[in-house]
Amino acid sequence: MLTSITLQNFKSFGEPQEVPLEPITVLVGPNNSGKSNLLSLGKFIRDCVAQSAPLVLNADPLLFHRPRSGDGSLLVAWSGDAGLYYAKLEADGKREERFRRPGLPNWKSAGEVFGSQSLPFLEGLQHLTRHGSPGGEFRPIIAPLVGSHDVKLSLDALRADSGDANAPLGVDGSNLAAVVNRWRSGDPDRSEEFENVIRTYVPEIRRVLAPATQNGSSTHFHLEFEHNDAQKFDARHVSDGVLFFAGLVAHVIDAGDGALILMEEPENSIHPRRLHEVVELFRKLVADKKCQFIIATHAPALLDEFRDQPEAILLFRRRPNGTVVRPLTKVPELMGALEKTKPGEMLASGFFNDGF
Numbered sequence: 001m002l003t004s005i006t007l008q009n010f011k012s013f014g015e016p017q018e019v020p021l022e023p024i025t026v027l028v029g030p031n032n033s034g035k036s037n038l039l040s041l042g043k044f045i046r047d048c049v050a051q052s053a054p055l056v057l058n059a060d061p062l063l064f065h066r067p068r069s070g071d072g073s074l075l076v077a078w079s080g081d082a083g084l085y086y087a088k089l090e091a092d093g094k095r096e097e098r099f100r101r102p103g104l105p106n107w108k109s110a111g112e113v114f115g116s117q118s119l120p121f122l123e124g125l126q127h128l129t130r131h132g133s134p135g136g137e138f139r140p141i142i143a144p145l146v147g148s149h150d151v152k153l154s155l156d157a158l159r160a161d162s163g164d165a166n167a168p169l170g171v172d173g174s175n176l177a178a179v180v181n182r183w184r185s186g187d188p189d190r191s192e193e194f195e196n197v198i199r200t201y202v203p204e205i206r207r208v209l210a211p212a213t214q215n216g217s218s219t220h221f222h223l224e225f226e227h228n229d230a231q232k233f234d235a236r237h238v239s240d241g242v243l244f245f246a247g248l249v250a251h252v253i254d255a256g257d258g259a260l261i262l263m264e265e266p267e268n269s270i271h272p273r274r275l276h277e278v279v280e281l282f283r284k285l286v287a288d289k290k291c292q293f294i295i296a297t298h299a300p301a302l303l304d305e306f307r308d309q310p311e312a313i314l315l316f317r318r319r320p321n322g323t324v325v326r327p328l329t330k331v332p333e334l335m336g337a338l339e340k341t342k343p344g345e346m347l348a349s350g351f352f353n354d355g356f
Helices: 035-039 041-051 053-059 110-114 123-128 136-146 155-159 176-186 188-201 240-255 272-289 300-304 332-338 343-349 351-355
Strands: 002-008 017-020 024-028 074-080 083-089 095-100 149-151 205-209 212-215 218-221 224-227 232-234 260-264 292-296 313-319 322-327
Touching: 017 322, 024 035, 024 272, 024 300, 035 041, 035 260, 035 292, 035 322, 041 053, 041 074, 041 123, 041 136, 041 149, 041 260, 074 136, 083 136, 095 110, 095 123, 110 123, 123 136, 149 240, 155 240, 176 188, 176 205, 176 218, 176 240, 188 205, 188 240, 188 272, 240 260, 240 272, 272 292, 272 300, 300 343, 332 343, 332 351, 343 351
Parallel strands: 024 292, 024 313, 149 260, 260 292
Antiparallel strands: 002 017, 002 074, 074 083, 083 095, 205 224, 212 218, 224 232, 313 322
């Protein structure tokens, strides 16, 4: 599990910002304050593994903060239970990449780990994902972000039929029907887990089906929700909230044990009272599966679920030198106000903006 992420000159992050993380961390701030940019770090790391960092950096110059702050270096670092990772690309092209395991006083450079002094920026990430690569003892350090899962659901995507039986679950929930069909036909454990969670929090639903239909030579899969009275409703006719909840549940089950899940606005289309159940589900997954969640939200009702865990709330603001992140617990005025009111009320009233 990650305990912090540090970024400098990465997208909206200019001056170095250390972002502390809890098992569930909630990001709060105005639009364009940098919440989505933090969540995009997982995709950036995965792209660097799949394509190499130089290609990713050259393909998107907006990955660098404009104008660059401080010494102009791009810094990406994180710490967690498995150790620490640090990568820095200076403005003149000089690069540094290091690893450190728990209990060891010294860092190991990527060159020392892999026996090369000419590795491009972030190339150590690629090496550690290759079968048979040296340095396997450092692999758990990079695993959370290399294996992270993005979630930003779209109702249109969730309602759409799937035409590819082997299609992965999309960030937006696309191909959910194909995934449910695969689980039902070949992965009974995941299928049962999915339906058990749905039944627990939406008790009027008995099963979630994904039958195949033929359209000429092509096969399509579509979602059906079977109620306790045996009536079936396809994805076009169930409520937005039920469909969105099913997409959230499918994503966290698809991610697997120990996954880092980076989530944008899970409150969309879900009734405020049901958000309590969503947060309880996330907490259960943290306890049972050791998952970790970083969630960007604008929902007062979701934020209220963390009144007794203010350390989980991070405040984001955009300053002239880039995104600034402050834990709620580090802003005394706001902590004092929290004794008298709920964090959701503070968010809705603009109190966070005034106090930070």
